[in-house]
Amino acid sequence: MEKKAEKMRSSENRKTTMSRIQLHRLARLASLLKRNGYHSPADILEEYYSLEHVDGLVPHDRYCIRTVFRDVQILKEEFHCPLAYDRRNKGYYLKHHGWDFNCPADLSESALLALIIGAKIAEDVIPEPLKGKIKIAVDEILKGNNPDFLDTTLVNSLLVFAESGATDISAIFPVVFEAWQQHRYLKILYDDKQGNPPTERIIAPHVLFLYDKEWRLKAYCTLRSAPRTFVISRIVDIKILDETFEPDMKIIRSVSRDNIVSYKPVVNVKIRLFGRARKFAEANLMHTRQTLQKEPDRDSWIFSIPAVPAEIIVPWILSQGGDAVPLSPQSIVEAVQEKSDRLSKMFA
Numbered sequence: 001m002e003k004k005a006e007k008m009r010s011s012e013n014r015k016t017t018m019s020r021i022q023l024h025r026l027a028r029l030a031s032l033l034k035r036n037g038y039h040s041p042a043d044i045l046e047e048y049y050s051l052e053h054v055d056g057l058v059p060h061d062r063y064c065i066r067t068v069f070r071d072v073q074i075l076k077e078e079f080h081c082p083l084a085y086d087r088r089n090k091g092y093y094l095k096h097h098g099w100d101f102n103c104p105a106d107l108s109e110s111a112l113l114a115l116i117i118g119a120k121i122a123e124d125v126i127p128e129p130l131k132g133k134i135k136i137a138v139d140e141i142l143k144g145n146n147p148d149f150l151d152t153t154l155v156n157s158l159l160v161f162a163e164s165g166a167t168d169i170s171a172i173f174p175v176v177f178e179a180w181q182q183h184r185y186l187k188i189l190y191d192d193k194q195g196n197p198p199t200e201r202i203i204a205p206h207v208l209f210l211y212d213k214e215w216r217l218k219a220y221c222t223l224r225s226a227p228r229t230f231v232i233s234r235i236v237d238i239k240i241l242d243e244t245f246e247p248d249m250k251i252i253r254s255v256s257r258d259n260i261v262s263y264k265p266v267v268n269v270k271i272r273l274f275g276r277a278r279k280f281a282e283a284n285l286m287h288t289r290q291t292l293q294k295e296p297d298r299d300s301w302i303f304s305i306p307a308v309p310a311e312i313i314v315p316w317i318l319s320q321g322g323d324a325v326p327l328s329p330q331s332i333v334e335a336v337q338e339k340s341d342r343l344s345k346m347f348a
Contacts, residue, residue: 028048029044032044044071079102082095129170129174130173177208183204184241184243185240205219206219218255219251257287258306263310269304272301272325287308290304290305310335314335
């Protein structure tokens with residue numbers, strides 16, 4: 001028993017005397033292993049070189065494959081990491097995922113600041129109980145880091161206001177989050193809010209994203225045999241299944257700012273803007289290739305959007321109070337005119 005305790009004390013002492021760059025290498029290696037897959041020594045070496053871009057982490061010597069082998073051995077012996085090497089796939093992997101890299105992080109000021117900003121955003125954006133878990137995780141990291149720049153005033157002066165959805169999704173969101181994190185199928189009862197009876201679906205949650213005040217899922221739906229977007233607040237009932245799926249990068253990449261929802265886009269939209277509408281257009285990215293050009297000899301600008309759904313652009317135009325006039329295509333012009341006429345009749 002005494003020998004075991006002495007061995008544990010000796011291991012802890014070695015951890016505390018490790019250099020900062022070595023701890024960051026081990027943390028990067030642990031992070032790689034946690035992502036699943038097989039990681040070759042060459043891949044790990046590339047990750048080590050990327051650490052040179054982190055503040056104050058330029059290595060004194062160039063790394064080599066022996067550095068990787070040495071770090072792998074330290075992870076196994078000092079941190080009891082259940083890693084192994086697969087000869088067929090030529091890479092290291094975790095034999096099981098119940099292991100955590102328990103080592104106090106020695107973070108740079110920029111890394112700590114990014115951590116605090118991320119946590120503050122999470123407090124307003126992520127629903128409970130995950131919000132509480134994030135705060136606890138940040139507190140654990142701050143125990144081992146006491147930066148001079150971080151004080152109560154600084155933390156309290158950073159405010160993030162993000163409007164949440166109108167529906168309480170606190171009971172559903174953690175289940176969705178767990179399935180998305182573990183790549184497991186979900187069995188859901190979904191209400192499309194169009195008057196149809198809720199439908200039972202088996203889905204593979206590939207992408208979790210926040211858009212237009214609502215948390216959403218881009219998932220492969222076995223009922224439709226195609227990817228579909230689901231609003232989490234519309235999930236009536238939910239259950240995680242045992243079956244797992246492989247993440248599909250085609251589905252993941254399909255969720256971009258230019259194609260974030262499943263609405264059919266309208267192409268080549270042009271709007272004439274006046275006054276404050278120009279500033280709103282500059283602040284609201286409808287498309288990554290949108291342009292804003294001032295008209296010659298006029299106090300107006302032409303807002304050109306390569307593609308945008310009518311469900312998004314028509315309400316935006318109406319919200320500008322007459323400072324946004326649609327020019328083309330005709331379908332957008334008519335849609336804005338129709339809604340304007342309807343509003344006029346309501347107040348006539």
